[in-house]
Amino acid sequence: MLSDDGVFTVEGEDDQSCYMQIERQYAKGSYNIINRKSINLKTGPFKLFKKPGVQLTYRVNYPGSIYRNSMYNSMTKNFNLENTKNEILEQSGKKIDARIDILTEAVKKMQDTLETKSFGTAETEHPTITKLTEWLEDNEFSASYIKNICERARKVFSVDDLEDFDEVQKQVALWIGEKVKVSKVQLKALPEIILLVGPTGVGKTTTIAKLAYKYAYDQCVDGSRKIGHIITTDWNKIGAFQQIETFATILEMPVSKVTTHDDFVTLIEQNKDHDDFIIVDTAGFSPKDYENLAKQKKVLDVKNYKVQVLLCMAASTKLSDMKDIMQQFEIFGYDSVIITKFDESNHIGNIICALESKNKSISYITTGQKVPECIEEASVGRMLMELTDCNLSRESIEEKFGPIVQNRQ
Numbered sequence: 420m421l422s423d424d425g426v427f428t429v430e431g432e433d434d435q436s437c438y439m440q441i442e443r444q445y446a447k448g449s450y451n452i453i454n455r456k457s458i459n460l461k462t463g464p465f466k467l468f469k470k471p472g473v474q475l476t477y478r479v480n481y482p483g484s485i486y487r488n489s490m491y492n493s494m495t496k497n498f499n500l501e502n503t504k505n506e507i508l509e510q511s512g513k514k515i516d517a518r519i520d521i522l523t524e525a526v527k528k529m530q531d532t533l534e535t536k537s538f539g540t541a542e543t544e545h546p547t548i549t550k551l552t553e554w555l556e557d558n559e560f561s562a563s564y565i566k567n568i569c570e571r572a573r574k575v576f577s578v579d580d581l582e583d584f585d586e587v588q589k590q591v592a593l594w595i596g597e598k599v600k601v602s603k604v605q606l607k608a609l610p611e612i613i614l615l616v617g618p619t620g621v622g623k624t625t626t627i628a629k630l631a632y633k634y635a636y637d638q639c640v641d642g643s644r645k646i647g648h649i650i651t652t653d654w655n656k657i658g659a660f661q662q663i664e665t666f667a668t669i670l671e672m673p674v675s676k677v678t679t680h681d682d683f684v685t686l687i688e689q690n691k692d693h694d695d696f697i698i699v700d701t702a703g704f705s706p707k708d709y710e711n712l713a714k715q716k717k718v719l720d721v722k723n724y725k726v727q728v729l730l731c732m733a734a735s736t737k738l739s740d741m742k743d744i745m746q747q748f749e750i751f752g753y754d755s756v757i758i759t760k761f762d763e764s765n766h767i768g769n770i771i772c773a774l775e776s777k778n779k780s781i782s783y784i785t786t787g788q789k790v791p792e793c794i795e796e797a798s799v800g801r802m803l804m805e806l807t808d809c810n811l812s813r814e815s816i817e818e819k820f821g822p823i824v825q826n827r828q
């Protein structure tokens with residue numbers, strides 16, 4: 420039964436059946452029972468009989484009520500305030516839309532707040548974090564690396580701490596250093612085999628000469644030296660053999676070329692008893708040249724000897740390319756990385772991020788064209804010294820990471 424003021428009545432055998440009737444049209448919570456009465460229901464043919472029943476009177480909570488099916492429309496056809504109701508319905512719809520808009524807006528604001536809390540935005544970020552981000556960007560650290568550092572900074576530093584950018588920067592520089600893995604190449608087994616791989620033109624052959632000198636003379640006293648042997652697999656490219664031969668002559672070391680795996684094994688077998696170390700130069704290939712990389716891998720695959728493989732990459736290579744190179748040269752199972760042409764780059768963020776992303780260590784940096792002097796054992800301190808616009812002093816770096824040995828050219 421309908422009334423003209425939003426108040427309706429239903430009759431049934433009991434309360435339950437009345438509620439069922441109401442909720443066929445209105446959602447729970449969208450109406451209120453305002454009266455309950457026990458009544459006699461007329462039943463049977465011609466409604467001649469009576470049986471006990473219940474009458475509930477309820478009010479629909481306009482405009483928020485949600486009409487559950489089209490029954491409402493057919494029922495309201497008899498209702499003389501139909502137009503008013505349609506209007507209310509329409510308004511109700513609009514209000515729902517408006518509410519959805521308000522809710523959407525609220526959710527968006529919450530999201531923004533959460534984002535701001537975890538990543539920061541230009542408007543709400545503490546100026547020191549903004550400055551820190553810019554400094555790391557200038558040093559060519561990747562976005563994800565910067566995000567992690569900034570999150571850590573937000574957690575670790577109080578608002579008071581953040582007032583002092585210099586101190587924050589010093590601490591962050593130390594965090595960067597903590598993540599750099601350095602490994603020392605030590606000649607142990609006799610003969611030790613050192614193998615350099617890497618893309619074309621990064622300085623492999625030049626580095627071979629520098630290392631050959633280092634391994635021959637380092638830690639030797641009274642003019643003594645270790646016996647080294649240079650092997651190259653790069654014999655096909657015009658001038659390649661002459662280049663390594665020139666270095667070998669100056670170093671007074673024998674140089675041999677190998678083209679097959681068998682040649683390589685035979686050469687090691689022949690020299691293993693009188694050589695202290697064997698150092699192997701390889702032909703440079705693009706990381707995309709899968710075929711030649713695989714061929715080279717076959718030639719160099721010696722299982723019976725301890726081989727230390729070092730991957731050479733130029734310091735100014737952009738991060739994404741470094742990651743590709745590291746990925747593609749993984750077939751050689753390299754132990755650590757040599758960063759060449761360190762002198763040609765002003766940034767180290769790309770290097771640190773690449774090493775970190777592949778969980779690799781760095782063993783050497785090369786710092787110029789001069790042989791043999793332009794090579795240094797890598798150290799965390801030496802890397803940190805290359806951070807531009809950094810207030811961390813050499814003393815603080817050395818206090819934490821040990822003495823920095825730097826070749827002066």
Ligand SMILES: Nc1nc2c(ncn2[C@@H]2O[C@H](COP(=O)(O)OP(=O)(O)OP(=O)(O)O)[C@@H](O)[C@H]2O)c(=O)[nH]1
Nearest residue numbers: 619620621622623624625703759760785786787788
């Ligand atoms: N500035 C600078 N130049 C270097 C360094 N190391 C090597 N070079 C130069 O880089 C150029 C290429 O060096 P190579 O040693 O021939 O490079 P490679 O990787 O053997 O080249 P491919 O055998 O052709 O793959 C030469 O001009 C070197 O003098 C370095 O540390 N700094």
Ligand SMILES: [Mg+2]
Nearest residue numbers: 623624653703
């Ligand atoms: Mg070469």
